[in-house]
Amino acid sequence: MEPNKIIRSKRRTLAIEISPRAELIVRAPNRLPENQIVKFIEQRSAWIEKHIQEAIKNVNRAKPEELNQDILVLKRQTRQVVKIKVEQFSKIMGLKYQDIKISKAKSKWGSCSPTNNLSFSRVLAALPETVLDYVVIHELAHIKHKNHMQQFWNLVQEYCPDYKNQRRWLREHAYLLELA
Numbered sequence: 001m002e003p004n005k006i007i008r009s010k011r012r013t014l015a016i017e018i019s020p021r022a023e024l025i026v027r028a029p030n031r032l033p034e035n036q037i038v039k040f041i042e043q044r045s046a047w048i049e050k051h052i053q054e055a056i057k058n059v060n061r062a063k064p065e066e067l068n069q070d071i072l073v074l075k076r077q078t079r080q081v082v083k084i085k086v087e088q089f090s091k092i093m094g095l096k097y098q099d100i101k102i103s104k105a106k107s108k109w110g111s112c113s114p115t116n117n118l119s120f121s122r123v124l125a126a127l128p129e130t131v132l133d134y135v136v137i138h139e140l141a142h143i144k145h146k147n148h149m150q151q152f153w154n155l156v157q158e159y160c161p162d163y164k165n166q167r168r169w170l171r172e173h174a175y176l177l178e179l180a
């Protein structure tokens, strides 16, 4: 887990905080070596993930109109939340992916390459969590089925029973992709 920001100062101890934008911020003494910061973060990864998830829930309530000012912030949030979600669901679904990319593509919420590289739009952190989960499940399901045949949708439905509602939400909010 990479901090979004390391703020060094004359302080003597390390501290971590999660910003309202779900960013991981580390406050560190001026000369503390980087590897100690990494270790500190690793030891607290469960706490960090829990608090990032909470912050993400609040971020999800942001209004779409507010987003175009903050596309780069959004991209960072998306990288964090998507990574957590992909890891969660790939374990649950028992599917192995190659890598995750956050893309500027204005036409797709996500995609899965023939070599199982997953790519996600950088606006995803602005979606309601249930919709975000669906996008992740959809792309992970393509690891097994590289098409949209019935077997593919059956697999999606196993992990996202109301996927039809999430698809409808995405169709109705396609304009969000324009912000990417």
Ligand SMILES: [Zn+2]
Binding pocket: 138, 142, 147, 148
């Ligand atoms: Zn698809």
